[in-house]
Amino acid sequence: MAFRPPHEIHARRFGRNLGVALLLAGFVALVFALTVVKVTRGDPMKGYDHVVEPALLPDPGKTP
């Protein structure tokens, strides 16, 4: 079965579609970059894994 020729709306809206595609790709890249930055800077994010780990409890003598 042959492919149908593209509908003219695809040709006409190519500019818009390309713009949206680039925006979405840029957004994904930015969110990924933000994630990498926030994770590698190591904000405290370790939690308990099934068992309570006293090492993770905040030190009562120290203000956070």
Add this chain to the structure above:
Amino acid sequence: MAEIRVFDGAPEAGFGDYVALLKPRVMSLVVFTALVGLLVAPVRLHPVEAFAAILFIALGAGAAGALNMWWDADIDAVMKRTKARPVPSGRVTGDEALAIGLALSGVSVVMLGLATNLAAAGLLAFTIFFYAVVYSMGLKRLTPQNIVIGGAAGAFPPMIGWVCATGSVSIEAVLMFAVIFMWTPPHFWALALFMKEDYHTAGVPMLTVTHGRKATRAHVLAYALLLAPVAIWAAATSIGGPFSMAVSLALSVWFAKGGYDIWRRDEILAEADKYAVEKAFFRFSLLYLFGIFAAYLIEAGLKAYGLGGW
């Protein structure tokens, strides 16, 4: 070959029309002032976070612009300067403008909150609400002080930039807000003096129409004079220093002189030289704001070498 067209004849929006919906020229000012607010703050953000913060502040401003274009399409259709905007020209429907405005508001506020902090996100949300609801829907059509209120919305970006970095509002952020807040009315009223838009037909109570051009000239002078102490106070805080104080003093004196020149003239004189003084004042007002904020930025740069600052 037979083709079935979805619409016939109606103008179709290109990508650029959707960009125009976000008022890119206003956005450029937002980007600049928010960037200055972020960079002069005493806390450094990671460059990726700073980039994301500026991007989403600009996007929030664009969302407010799209909401304004949706609400004000009836006004825009009447006035020459705005007739060709995407909604009044029929390339983008009002519903689309509303949908884009609401969606981008949500995206920009949530993303700013994730990239920086919740205080900045809340401030951005408030700015969008203030511009779209309080200004566009509420007071713009009710009071000749509309420019003053709209100016407040435009004054938030440097404060948001500052809060992105520091997490809270401080006197420096408030003064950067105040500089733009006091600057907007003389800037815009000078434009209203020589553009002579048909605000009356559009139903917008512009000061030039409601209180006359003489009163508008007096208002320009009053704000130009009141702006000077605000700009000088801002230069005296931690974001300023000898350099930005000198720039603020020089620009403010010149700005006040421009306001005085406008106040001294009457319409006959202005007609005679085709509003040369008003146009020059308007152009200078753009340079004024750019100069003041660039001075804070240069001061911050100098501090890195132990030169600027108090």
